[in-house]
Amino acid sequence: MGRAKQPEIRERLLDACTDHALAGGLPDRLEAFAVASGTSPRMLLYHFGTKEALLRAVLQRARGRQRQDFEALLRVQPDEDYLTTLSRAWAGMTSAQGRRYLDMFGRLREDAEQRLWPGFRREATTDWLGPLEDGLRTLGRPELATLVLAVIRGLIMDLDATGDTDRVDRAFADLLASLRDPLSG
Numbered sequence: 001m002g003r004a005k006q007p008e009i010r011e012r013l014l015d016a017c018t019d020h021a022l023a024g025g026l027p028d029r030l031e032a033f034a035v036a037s038g039t040s041p042r043m044l045l046y047h048f049g050t051k052e053a054l055l056r057a058v059l060q061r062a063r064g065r066q067r068q069d070f071e072a073l074l075r076v077q078p079d080e081d082y083l084t085t086l087s088r089a090w091a092g093m094t095s096a097q098g099r100r101y102l103d104m105f106g107r108l109r110e111d112a113e114q115r116l117w118p119g120f121r122r123e124a125t126t127d128w129l130g131p132l133e134d135g136l137r138t139l140g141r142p143e144l145a146t147l148v149l150a151v152i153r154g155l156i157m158d159l160d161a162t163g164d165t166d167r168v169d170r171a172f173a174d175l176l177a178s179l180r181d182p183l184s185g
Helices: 006-022 028-039 041-048 050-073 082-093 094-109 118-126 129-139 144-160 167-180
Strands: none
Touching: 006 028, 006 041, 006 050, 028 041, 028 050, 041 050, 050 082, 050 094, 050 129, 050 144, 082 094, 082 129, 082 144, 082 167, 129 144, 129 167, 144 167
16 A cells, blocks of 8 residues: 655645746756755656646646736725726736746747647636726726737737837836827827
8 A cells, every 4th residue: 555645745846846937937857846846756746647747737836826916916906096006017027026927828828739738828818807807997998908908918928029128118108108098199
């Protein structure tokens, strides 16, 4: 009779592997995760079954962290204009802390076969609509959530491709200005 799996060990390993992946991307080999989590590839397989199962678990854990962090940034704040909230959210999403999520999930979106996470591209788009609609509702414009999300996603792709932070930040500020005063343009 084998030893029973210990969920707390699996959770500790998953957190360490997730931290490693967010810092440097998903590794090609289990050895990198093993070193990062202080265990062996064999023990990782014992707790997760397969390399693909571990990678999926890491992606799901990282996505959970991202959703928690980004939803907190996008959440309506009492006594704060939502455009100010959006400005702060943009700064947080494009900061070093936020970029680690964008880098990881940007690569996942590029995977045309979506092997590790079928349906990810759709989920990664639609899950931000609710918080944006809630915030834009405070401005009387919840119907703009899709447009604002599309601009944010496009600017993030631009930032990733060019690294031109100043230009992209100015474009985001222009978006906010157009939302504040739609007739000024």
